Amino acid sequence: MTDGPSGRATRVVAQGTFDLLHPGHVHYLEAAADAGDELHVIVARAAGVTHKPDPVLPGEQRRDAVAALEAVDHARLGHPSDFSVPIREIDPDVVVLGHDQHHDEDEIAGLLAAWGIDCRVERASGLEPTGERLHSSSDIVDRVLARRRGERRPSLEAESDD
């Protein structure tokens, strides 16, 4: 798919905190990768994550884990204060927002236009967990805390062994 300018590979941007990787992240990044030829992921710096508790893991570790995923071509830590910096460097053709991200598509489209970036904005679907699975970094943290406080785990028989 090379519908970028002058036939170059179509560049897609995905972004997020990616604190404790889980299948929901993989679902999002695979959906973003399907929107073009090259998937560039911007990993949020902790200083910019003000809408929820600080990530547990350092940014470099979160970036490296994302970079290891097959769907991801490039992963970088975002700019500490100016979101236009990585966007101008990547010059994306598509920005894919996550299913629950607090960014408004029109707001992001307006920012991209103001930055002189010709780019469409899409939103990925969510991956709902089943059974004991967790598809939220915060939920994973909460379960760890509960288990460490001695909360008993469901009987082993209740857990599927697949």
Ligand SMILES: Cc1cc2nc3c(=O)[nH]c(=O)nc-3n(C[C@H](O)[C@H](O)[C@H](O)COP(=O)(O)O)c2cc1C
């Ligand atoms: C187009 C775009 C560019 C962004 N660039 C940066 C950046 O350069 N640095 C940064 O720390 N966060 C950046 N972010 C914001 C983080 O990714 C943001 O904290 C993230 O959207 C939080 O989402 P989450 O709650 O799903 O992790 C950017 C977000 C968008 C939509």
Ligand SMILES: Nc1ncnc2c1ncn2[C@@H]1O[C@H](COP(=O)(O)OP(=O)(O)OP(=O)(O)O)[C@@H](O)[C@H]1O
């Ligand atoms: N279950 C999921 N299904 C699809 N996309 C998801 C899912 N969970 C997270 N994402 C997407 O992954 C990106 C990174 O999200 P983030 O790092 O906030 O993970 P999170 O698990 O939602 O964290 P938290 O639970 O702390 O909010 C975002 O675009 C988000 O929409």
